[in-house]
Amino acid sequence: MHESRYTEPVLSWYAANARDLPWRRPDASPWAVLVSEIMLQQTPVVRVLPSYEAWLARWPVPAALAAEPPGEAVRAWGRLGYPRRALNLHASARAIVDRHGGVVPADYDELRALPGVGAYTAAAVASFAYRRRHAVLDTNVRRVLARVVTGVQYPPKAQTTAEVRLAEELLPPDPPVAALWSVAVMELGALVCTARAPRCADCPLSGDCTWRLAGKPAYDGPARKGQTYAGTDRQCRGRLLAVLRHSSGPVEKAALDDVWDDTLQRERSLATLIEDGLVDPLDDGRYALPG
DNA sequence: GATACGTGGGT
């Protein structure tokens, strides 16, 4: 096992160009790293920052969040999107208190067992919070490796075992260096090797990049599925939950009926919100965030 | 493996 030719250029680039993000500071706790990773799932950094600061000010340790009702987590989630992540984070806090003495576990499998923590997040927390050696394969890393090593514009739609194997091969042998490498490649993908208009002129790997050296051939695979949103159950659920977030207490059914015209879709969406544990139907006919 | 799951900014 040895360093790849990519390691030094990427680490040097990172040292000079990394953003000063709060969850990367030396005083960021493993809990802070976990909170950031859950919030960053499909949500851009700039929108996470305010919610992250407020969240950790209010709940600086897992036990603080675990002591609150889940609805408080959903309310504090604000407009980050995918509010089930708030529920997952709350449930994770309780599991960390119940099973791990209030300390975020360092072990990959124990992290992976927490609700809402998948392969990426478990590797990220183990790596960034505890300097363990794990391949961290997010959308940024996948795109960088696709271009630099594989020579294609975009990675496959679904993660492949070949990608995992490649990421593991490129992982520096020393655990702390591996953790630094992972965050550095992610940052490179976020700032330079972007999806739309990569800034190859600023890339420390431009001389090594298979895709660039091949003339940046366009992606030739099947069209990638677009996400429709307007008029969907997702939008309807978002409207309904926003009513509850903005209310200090339970709301009448009429308040929910007001925000979506299609009755059938509205009722269906409310039912799934209840199923998901994001909304609590009270005995008196009103609705509330989960207690 | 495909689909559902929020929200908003960039082009």
Add this chain to the structure above:
DNA sequence: TACCCAAGTAT
């Protein structure tokens, strides 16, 4: 404007 994309996970 319409579409793409953003530190994914669960089913």
